[in-house]
Amino acid sequence: MLAAPRAAAGCCCLILCACFGFVQACRQQGKTHDLTFEHEISPQPPRVGKVTITLNIKDASGAPVAGAHLALEVNMSHAGMAPVFTEARELQPGRYQSVMELSMAGDWNVTVHVSLSDGRKLDHDFEIKGVQP
Ligand SMILES: [Cu+2]
Numbered sequence: 001m002l003a004a005p006r007a008a009a010g011c012c013c014l015i016l017c018a019c020f021g022f023v024q025a026c027r028q029q030g031k032t033h034d035l036t037f038e039h040e041i042s043p044q045p046p047r048v049g050k051v052t053i054t055l056n057i058k059d060a061s062g063a064p065v066a067g068a069h070l071a072l073e074v075n076m077s078h079a080g081m082a083p084v085f086t087e088a089r090e091l092q093p094g095r096y097q098s099v100m101e102l103s104m105a106g107d108w109n110v111t112v113h114v115s116l117s118d119g120r121k122l123d124h125d126f127e128i129k130g131v132q133p
Contacts (some may be wrong), residue, residue, distance in 0.1 A: 001124055002042050005043065008016050013042060016080045028102070031092075032058060034060040034124070035057055035058065035059055035060075035065060035076040035114075035124075036045065036057070036058045036062075037055060037056070037057055037112070037124045037126070038055070038056040038057075038058075038124055039053060039054065039055050039056075039110075040053070040055075040056075041053055041054075041128055042050050042052040045130060045131075045132055046100075046102065046128055046130075046131045046132065047131065047133070048103065048104060048105055048131060048133055049102065049131070050099055050100070050101055051098065051099070051100055051101075051102050051108070051131075052081050052095045052097060052098070052099050053072065053088075053097070053098050053099075053128075054091075054095065054116075055088065055095070055096045055097075055098075055112065056069065056094060056095050056096075056130055057094050057096070057114070059092060063094075064092075064093045064094020064095065064131070065094050065116065066090065066093035066117070067090070067093075067116075067117035068090075068096070068116050068117060069087075069114070069115040070087065070088035070096050070098070070099050070112055070113070070114055070115075071085060071086075071087055071088075071109045071112075071115075072085065072086050072087070072100065072110060072111070072113075072127070073085055073110070073113065074086060074100055074102070074108055074109070074111075074128075075109050075111075076087070076104060076106060076107065076108055076109070077106075077107055077108075077109060078106075081104070083084075084086070084100055084101065084102075086098045086099070086100045086111075102131050103129070105131050105132055105133040106130075106131055106133070107127060107128070107129045107130065108127065108128040108129075108131060109125065109126075109128075110125065110126050110127065110128060111123055111124070111125050112124040112125075112126075
């Protein structure tokens, strides 16, 4: 009796699902100096490709901070990546928007270089975590 051993090679190609399963809140708040930054990232969850970042800046009294110049520097946390620079335009007083191209899945760091209309300069940092491929 020929016991033909069945190729018991059950499919071992497990598809490893890189689980970025933490849905980021669409809005995060941070404070720098006496200003409040609120950022929104679209799409949600963010994907490789074009990503729109909208920033609302308010002063200590909650009034929109208009007339600022924002330059965004976006980079990944690992070495060997060149940072991406974009400018933001002011959609309405205190509300700024920038569209940028994210080239890789993973976690990105954003530094917003802010020049206020009164000449003050400050930086605001936040993360875009779990960018999907
Ligand atoms: Cu990278």
